[in-house]
Amino acid sequence: MWHIAKRELYDNLNSLRFALTTVLLLALMLTNAVVHLQKHPNRLQKYRASVTKSLDGLKARGDSLYDIAQQGPGLLYKKPSSLRFCADGGEAFLSDVVGGAFLWSISGSSGRLKGFWRLDYPVATPNLINIRPAVTKVDWGFIIGYILSLIALLFTFDSISGEREHGTLRLMLANPIPRHTVLIGKFLGALISIIIPLSLAVLMNLLVISMSSDVHLGVDAWGRLGIIFLIAILYLCLFLALGLLVSARVQRRAVSLVILLLAWVIFVVFMPSTLAAIVSGFSSPMSTDELWKRRGQLYEARFARYDTHLPRESEPSKRMQFEGEHVIQEAQEQERLSHEQLAQKTAQAQFARTITRISPVAIVQHLLESFAGTGFNRHLQFIENTQRYARQFREFVADTDRADPESLHIIGVREGMSQKPVSPDAVPKFEDTLSLSKDFNAAAVDLLLLTLFVIVLLSGAYLAFVRVEV
Amino acid sequence: MLTLIRRELLDNLMTFRFAAAVFITMLLVVANTVVLIRNYEQRLESYNTAVKTHQQKVRGTKTYSAGDVVVDRAPNPLSIFNVGLDKRLGNQVAIHHGFVPTLWDAETHGSDTTFLNIFFAIDIVFVFEVVLSLMALLFAYDAIAGEHESGTLRLLLTHPVRRSHILLSKYMSAMVCLLIPLLMSLSLAIILLTGTGSIFLKTADFLRIGGIVFSSVAYMSVFYLIGLLISAVVRRTGTALMVSMFVWGFLVLVYPNVILAALEPLHDSEPRAKSVFSQIQQMWEEFDTEHKAFLINDPVPGESTSFGIGWVGYNFKRFREDSRTLRYYYKAGAHFDEIDERSQPKVPYAQNYYRFLVPLTISTAERTWLVRNQGLKDIFVQPAKIDRTLLKLSPVGIYDAATQAWAGTDLLSIQDFFDAARQYRQTVIDYFYDKEVFESRQWFSADKGAADWRTLPQFSFQRSDIKINAKRALPDLFLLLITNVVLFIIIFLIFIKNEV
Numbered sequence: 001m002w003h004i005a006k007r008e009l010y011d012n013l014n015s016l017r018f019a020l021t022t023v024l025l026l027a028l029m030l031t032n033a034v035v036h037l038q039k040h041p042n043r044l045q046k047y048r049a050s051v052t053k054s055l056d057g058l059k060a061r062g063d064s065l066y067d068i069a070q071q072g073p074g075l076l077y078k079k080p081s082s083l084r085f086c087a088d089g090g091e092a093f094l095s096d097v098v099g100g101a102f103l104w105s106i107s108g109s110s111g112r113l114k115g116f117w118r119l120d121y122p123v124a125t126p127n128l129i130n131i132r133p134a135v136t137k138v139d140w141g142f143i144i145g146y147i148l149s150l151i152a153l154l155f156t157f158d159s160i161s162g163e164r165e166h167g168t169l170r171l172m173l174a175n176p177i178p179r180h181t182v183l184i185g186k187f188l189g190a191l192i193s194i195i196i197p198l199s200l201a202v203l204m205n206l207l208v209i210s211m212s213s214d215v216h217l218g219v220d221a222w223g224r225l226g227i228i229f230l231i232a233i234l235y236l237c238l239f240l241a242l243g244l245l246v247s248a249r250v251q252r253r254a255v256s257l258v259i260l261l262l263a264w265v266i267f268v269v270f271m272p273s274t275l276a277a278i279v280s281g282f283s284s285p286m287s288t289d290e291l292w293k294r295r296g297q298l299y300e301a302r303f304a305r306y307d308t309h310l311p312r313e314s315e316p317s318k319r320m321q322f323e324g325e326h327v328i329q330e331a332q333e334q335e336r337l338s339h340e341q342l343a344q345k346t347a348q349a350q351f352a353r354t355i356t357r358i359s360p361v362a363i364v365q366h367l368l369e370s371f372a373g374t375g376f377n378r379h380l381q382f383i384e385n386t387q388r389y390a391r392q393f394r395e396f397v398a399d400t401d402r403a404d405p406e407s408l409h410i411i412g413v414r415e416g417m418s419q420k421p422v423s424p425d426a427v428p429k430f431e432d433t434l435s436l437s438k439d440f441n442a443a444a445v446d447l448l449l450l451t452l453f454v455i456v457l458l459s460g461a462y463l464a465f466v467r468v469e470v
Numbered sequence: 471m472l473t474l475i476r477r478e479l480l481d482n483l484m485t486f487r488f489a490a491a492v493f494i495t496m497l498l499v500v501a502n503t504v505v506l507i508r509n510y511e512q513r514l515e516s517y518n519t520a521v522k523t524h525q526q527k528v529r530g531t532k533t534y535s536a537g538d539v540v541v542d543r544a545p546n547p548l549s550i551f552n553v554g555l556d557k558r559l560g561n562q563v564a565i566h567h568g569f570v571p572t573l574w575d576a577e578t579h580g581s582d583t584t585f586l587n588i589f590f591a592i593d594i595v596f597v598f599e600v601v602l603s604l605m606a607l608l609f610a611y612d613a614i615a616g617e618h619e620s621g622t623l624r625l626l627l628t629h630p631v632r633r634s635h636i637l638l639s640k641y642m643s644a645m646v647c648l649l650i651p652l653l654m655s656l657s658l659a660i661i662l663l664t665g666t667g668s669i670f671l672k673t674a675d676f677l678r679i680g681g682i683v684f685s686s687v688a689y690m691s692v693f694y695l696i697g698l699l700i701s702a703v704v705r706r707t708g709t710a711l712m713v714s715m716f717v718w719g720f721l722v723l724v725y726p727n728v729i730l731a732a733l734e735p736l737h738d739s740e741p742r743a744k745s746v747f748s749q750i751q752q753m754w755e756e757f758d759t760e761h762k763a764f765l766i767n768d769p770v771p772g773e774s775t776s777f778g779i780g781w782v783g784y785n786f787k788r789f790r791e792d793s794r795t796l797r798y799y800y801k802a803g804a805h806f807d808e809i810d811e812r813s814q815p816k817v818p819y820a821q822n823y824y825r826f827l828v829p830l831t832i833s834t835a836e837r838t839w840l841v842r843n844q845g846l847k848d849i850f851v852q853p854a855k856i857d858r859t860l861l862k863l864s865p866v867g868i869y870d871a872a873t874q875a876w877a878g879t880d881l882l883s884i885q886d887f888f889d890a891a892r893q894y895r896q897t898v899i900d901y902f903y904d905k906e907v908f909e910s911r912q913w914f915s916a917d918k919g920a921a922d923w924r925t926l927p928q929f930s931f932q933r934s935d936i937k938i939n940a941k942r943a944l945p946d947l948f949l950l951l952i953t954n955v956v957l958f959i960i961i962f963l964i965f966i967k968n969e970v
Contacts, residue, residue, distance in 0.1 A: 015712075016709060016712055016713070017712050017716070020712070020713075020716045024716070024719070024720070024724065027724075027728070028724065028728065031728050031731060031732050032731075034732070035731050035732060035734065039734075089588070090587065090588030090589075093585070093587035093588050094585075094588070125578065127558035127559070127587075128558070128559065128560055128576075128577070128578065129573075129574045129794070129795055129850070130558075130850075131555060131559070131573070131850055131851070131854045131881055132730070132853060132854045132857050133726075133730065133854070133857050133858060133861060133870075134558075135726055135727045135730045135731070136590065136727045137727075137731065138727050138728055138731040142727065146723055147719065147723065147724070150715070150719055150723075154712065154715055154716075158708070162708075254487075254612070254707075254711075255486050255487075257608075257711065258486060258487045258490050258608060259490070261604060261608070261715075262490050262493075262494055265494065265498075265600060265601060265604065266494065266497075266498070269600055270498055270501075270502075270592065270597070270600075272589065272590070273589050273590045273591065273592045274498075274501055274502055274505065274592060276586070276589040277502075277505040277509070277586075277589065277591075277592070278501070278504075278505055280586050280589075281505070281508055287516075289519075289579075345585050346585065348585065348586070349585035349586060349588070352586070352589065356589075375588070376585070376588060
């Protein structure tokens with residue numbers, strides 16, 4: 001078996017395709033590294049500046065518990081992943097901020113009552129002012145998903161049909177070697193001869209990136225990179241197996257290449273986007289117009305309720321209680337509405353992503369995204385983080401208020417809350433985190449699916465090759 | 471010659487790759503057209519709703535100064551072929567006297583589903599870009615090398631035929647074979663298009679589609695000739711195939727993405743944006759000084775711009791700014807349903823004030839526009855132009871630009887709309903001057919009759935004439951044709967000098 005693998009390897013190493021592959025992969029990975037080095041420091045700087053601005057805003061709000069609770073902790077920012085070069089994940093289309101919205105005055109005489117801080121999910125529209133041509137980002141996802149798969153097909157389309165055409169297959173099978181050994185040898189030969197340029201390119205990419213002082217990769221990041229590399233190899237195996245399968249079934253190598261390219265174009269280039277477009281048509285989430293309409297309705301209903309049910313001025317404590325509830329419920333209602341829209345939009349995108357898993361390139365991109373800490377799932381994690389933080393923040397307000405015996409414990413009105421000064425440092429800070437275990441949960445399905453594809457195709461190739469007549 | 475063509479044609483038509491080419495283009499074009507049509511219908515619907523709401527909103531406003539006239543951009547039905555910039559740029563823009571609207575001030579209609587942007591959007595031209603080029607190369611790689619290897623070339627040349635005829639017949643027959651899937655899938659797409667009730671194509675649109683077809687043929691031919699060139703130079707099918715595939719991968723997949731990714735960080739327009747923005751700011755500060763000077767010298771010194779007019783209504787006055795798009799404008803006015811007795815004597819002062827203020831706002835807006843226009847060109851248009859030019863080093867870029875121009879989804883065509891919007895703004899201002907609206911009572915108060923919006927000139931925008939589309943597409947089309955001719959001559963020279 002090793003003899004066959006070695007023979008294949010030597011054959012490949014001397015071939016034109018090996019040289020072209022090496023040049024192509026090196027050039028792509030170099031571009032990727034250079035672009036990342038130029039853009040990532042800016043991203044980090046922007047993130048830090050925004051977080052500092054947010055914190056400064058919180059400090060400037062003063063030490064009144066009411067002001068802190070009413071205006072909230074400021075905008076919450078998504079931490080940029082240091083592995084963005086592995087998978088861009090359409091980050092530009094996913095907002096990197098969750099906003100705190102509140103109304104300056106909701107009702108009450110002379111706008112005394114102010115709306116309370118609540119979570120709000122702004123949308124990112126990066127293309128609204130951008131008139132430059134749209135292109136795919138050259139990340140590892142692109143290099144592995146598109147280029148590497150094409151290369152894998154070009155390495156295997158003639159491995160059996162080519163030998164059959166030349167007649168060397170018959171010669172080889174005349175020797176006392178079992179057929180599966182021949183197949184595995186061919187598979188390994190092709191695998192190794194692609195892994196060599198791939199590893200070279202990846203090493204050069206990482207070398208360039210880690211030599212820079214601006215970008216720092218931690219232990220965790222290196223672990224993730226290792227996993228990403230393994231995923232790339234698994235994905236490579238899938239296309240090698242497909243190439244071998246078709247090559248074994250088809251008599252002529254030209255036909256085998258046409259079939260393979262056909263499959264590649266359909267599955268890799270078109271399937272993800274076309275399927276996503278078809279599937280997303282089945283549901284129509286709440287549009288921005290509708291959201292604003294419902295916001296207005298909710299607001300009016302609450303305003304009307306305030307006007308009719310407000311206790312008389314002779315009962316100040318009841319009145320204050322009512323006003324506090326009014327403010328808090330208004331914020332809750334609006335937050336629930338934003339959340340509902342977000343959930344509908346998420347469900348739509350999630351469904352489309354699930355369906356596109358038929359295409360292996362979508363699987364590998366999901367996997368890369370989850371290990372690089374970018375993309376859609378990461379965005380959902382970020383939103384979850386902000387929601388957890390919002391709960392924490394509200395608990396802090398309630399606890400601080402409860403700790404003050406002089407307070408009336410009516411949150412929502414200035415007079416009803418603790419008047420004690422609060423140190424801005426005591427307010428919990430938002431820090432966006434990324435946990436590997438969660439990523440792995442999300443990725444497990446994709447990983448299993450990918451492995452399943454590889455096994456099915458490999459055994460298909462085996463069966464096809466065993467049954468083949470020479 | 472005819473015998474040669476027939477021979478080649480039969481050879482090609484009976485192959486598996488021909489069947490595959492027909493199958494795959496039809497499948498992809500039909501699947502994507504269905505999706506694209508639905509998408510277009512959705513956009514059209516949201517456009518119609520937006521037009522209606524905007525009209526209702528203006529008609530419902532009782533004073534002229536508070537009325538927000540908004541114009542909407544209709545989706546282009548030919549965006550199904552090449553979406554270009556049609557879908558992603560803003561499609562509604564406010565018309566206001568204190569502000570000259572541009573592409574960068576437009577907003578989208580509110581029926582967006584933003585998370586779907588993480589998926590790549592496909593149009594028919596993209597399908598052709600990928601599939602036709604691949605098919606053309608698959609038809610070409612063995613055209614010369616294959617015959618050379620099998621020895622039939624030698625046989626063929628023993629007959630009294632010219633080499634140029636052999637080459638020409640090969641080219642013609644392959645193009646015929648490639649035209650079949652192209653035309654079949656396109657006619658299916660057009661049947662689907664006309665089959666839906668919502669899309670009305672005019673004669674000019676069919677001519678535009680004809681332009682797209684012609685560009686597609688020229689594009690396909692470029693790739694066929696590239697394949698032929700490789701085939702003539704390499705002379706071994708295996709190698710020719712490998713080189714063809716790598717060339718394809720490079721031209722279609724790698725080059726367009728890599729060149730723009732590599733260039734992206736190089737454009738740093740921030741200093742330029744800052745300087746232009748501060749210039750604009752300064753102009754508005756001058757405006758403010760003049761404005762304050764007027765208030766000091768006016769008949770009731772020291773009074774605020776609201777003149778203490780009150781009762782049911784509100785005053786508004788705001789500066790809006792956005793340094794990224796160099797946007798800076800001033801909007802002031804009032805909306806009173808009723809004015810109380812106490813305020814009545816002050817109404818003439820307010821009228822006098824607006825008679826002064828509005829023309830000053832207009833002239834400042836126009837002055838800043840000159841600076842801003844140049845700034846926007848430098849910051850946004852220039853880099854986009856450089857990108858486009860660099861993309862044209864690959865036939866894919868030329869083809870994309872040509873089809874965008876035909877479809878009317880390129881930058882120039884989108885800017886036509888905003889030119890029309892600017893012109894409409896001028897019309898509205900002229901109309902207001904004619905009717906002396908700025909100094910009228912209805913400018914800020916509806917207590918003696920509300921603003922009459924019915925006679926306001928209507929905005930209308932027609933997509934540019936087919937001649938203009940053609941004029942914009944021709945340079946790129948010409949480039950494609952030149953590439954064809956040059957490639958053909960090179961192949962011819964190589965083929966003539968080749969030893970068999």
